[in-house]
Amino acid sequence: MSLCREKMKEYFRGIKRGMPICLGYIPVSFAFGITAIGLGFTTLQATIIAITNMASAGQLAGVQLIHEHAAAISIIVTTFVINMRYMLMSFTLTQKIVPNMPWWKRCMMAFCICDEVFVFATMEKDDVTFPFYMGLMTMPIVGWTGGTFLGAMASTLFSPTIQSCMSMGLYFMFIAIIVPEARKSRKVAAVIVLASALTCLFTYVPYVNILSKGGWGVIIAAIASAAIGASMKSANRRRKAVIKAQSIENEVVEHQNQN
């Protein structure tokens, strides 16, 4: 009985933590709902996509590809690459959850590993329990799905121009995520500029722009710029290690000379 009460307490603590995420998700998913309707999806389809994906960028790319009737493999690869960050979050969560959690609980947690929920979970002082995570993901799911539904329903109230302006909301959210990070880290700023430049190249330069058919341009640009960024960072680290080793060597030599 007291164990059950303990679990309920954890669950409701999670609900409380998830409330601000839910509020933030509503306007963004509202924009997604409008976008999906604009691309020819029904309200029900948009809502089902929202609840089964819980992923902003991945969903947007997905509905665009379905709209273009892209190849199935293109949908799989694009979804995979754009949502690859969730894989790292999932890896990270394996280090953060209570030990010996059964597999079916892990499988349920996996439904909602998204940026904000992940951040709140890893900010926890102790290991994350199953009831807490279930509580944490409840309100964001409600906000994301509900917002999509409302956006899809409301889209007929606006003129096509206003609808198009509102569907820009998703892009503004991306800007709100990447710009402050670019301000903090010059390396992040560099890979962002590189990724954008490569995508422009793949979109506008003749012959090269064959790549952007079916969304491949975005994938190639993202993977290439992240790989270049990681390689530059490890090259930098190697150089620093060499300099450090040399300075230690010099010190040792000087020390020996003094003696």
Add this chain to the structure above:
Amino acid sequence: MDQKFVIIGMILMAGTTYLIRMLPLAFFKKKIENEWIQDFFYYIPYCVLAAMTFPAIFTSISSNEGLEGPAVQHITAAVVATIVSMILAWRKHGLVTVAIFGVLAAIATEWLWKFMG
């Protein structure tokens, strides 16, 4: 749209997204140590978001169907809105503020263009 393809696409999206999240959490119990892979994973979200946003954001209004007015009007509105949202994001305003004022800037530019002629 071909409704059968829409259903197939929805299943592919949901299945891929779920497997990505589920497989590591359900089966992985070790720690990743390779620094290159850690850095790669660290950069991937920013690269993906940047590649998705630019240059697509500039044509995100004009690429829609059923709009009134010339394409240059819609591209101008998108560019103005992008600049507004980037300034707000640079000043560290939250997601919701950046999104709302970006949309308002786009609508304002569209209206301004319409009333100017």
